[in-house]
Amino acid sequence: LQGSASECTFICLLAAKEYTTRQMKILHPELNEDIIKTKLVAYTSNQSNSSVEKAGILGSMLIRLLPVDNKCSLRGETLKKAIQDDLEKGLIPCYVVATLGTTGTCAFDKLDEIGPICKEYNIWLHIDAAYAGAAFICPEFRHLMSGVQYADSFNVNAHKWLLTNFDASVMWVKDSRRLIEAFSVDRIYLAHDKEGLAPDYRNWGISLGRRFRSLKLWFVMRLYGVEGLQKHIRHTIKLAQLFEKYLRSDNRFEIVTDAVMGLVCFRIKGDNSLTKKLLDRLTARRQVYLIAGTYQEKLIARFVICSRLCREEDIVFSWNEISSQTNEILQSESHQESIECIAKSPNDIATKIENLNLTIKEVSQKISKTI
Known part of the structure; x- marks a missing residue:
């Protein structure tokens, strides 16, 4: 559990950055690590939340805001073209943020098109479902996340639509080792005799300590149950x-x-x-x-x-x-x-009067000539 979708997007960007850098060092040991990081690039739609762009700024990674279709959805062909263009420029595609329920219009990016492309190019796929993700508790809305199996990370804010007080942002990761490799720093004062028995969440994010957010979410689930939450949605x-x-x-x-x-x-x-x-x-x-x-x-x-x-x-x-x-x-x-x-x-009336006077004058002249 993180504090917000902004944190989730940022944390996963940093993990993707570290993972891609390690992979590139294995494939190309001659490359300098700092040079690799300057070539990394991320992708999202121009309808994604501002926090995605902010994550790129904080993580020193170029983020391309890609155009969407007439339903405000990011399509696979748009992403693939951007990736291919960057590869030709010598850049390294690293991170994709797809949105399920955009802030502006609640549009859904095409995961079933985006996912296979991320898999093909070995790019971390993060899904931001901060608002609409709560609706997937109802079976009739799950078709909207078709392709979710391709995700490396997924986020939904329980404090938005799941009746939980701020802050409680639920983040799922496919491989937690990627987070640990990115954020693990050992000091003698951090050692304890329970290592390996349970996840050490200080290595899953930015902070060492963490609030007991899970308790309030647990109470909501106990109070409402699945049926109660579905009824609310x-x-x-x-x-x-x-x-x-x-x-x-x-x-x-x-x-x-x-x-x-x-x-x-x-x-x-x-x-x-x-x-x-x-x-x-x-x-x-x-x-x-x-x-x-x-x-x-x-x-x-x-x-x-x-x-x-x-x-x-x-x-x-x-x-x-x-x-x-x-x-x-x-x-x-x-x-x-x-x-x-x-x-x-008044101008129109004056013009009409003037035209009328001209007409009368013309008629008078014709009568005079006839006489």
């Missing part, structure tokens, strides 16, 4: 679907991506400024709290169900607040357009 998704239904019934709005899990991404049709005004108004009024996002250069509002206490009446309240504020915004826009039309109309 399904209830949350049902509420998000209710909000989506309200949106679809109102032609002022558009849903920009398919509603997934507990997240619905929407916007007011038209210019981005309308959605910006809506978000600003909602924030100022403090009745509901929405975070902005972007999708194909469109500004979007992200409506997500977060609380276990949320009920249908809360969705109705939220919808009424969003709808009423949208009414005011659109009425204000319409009023402004009317003012602009009125401001232009």
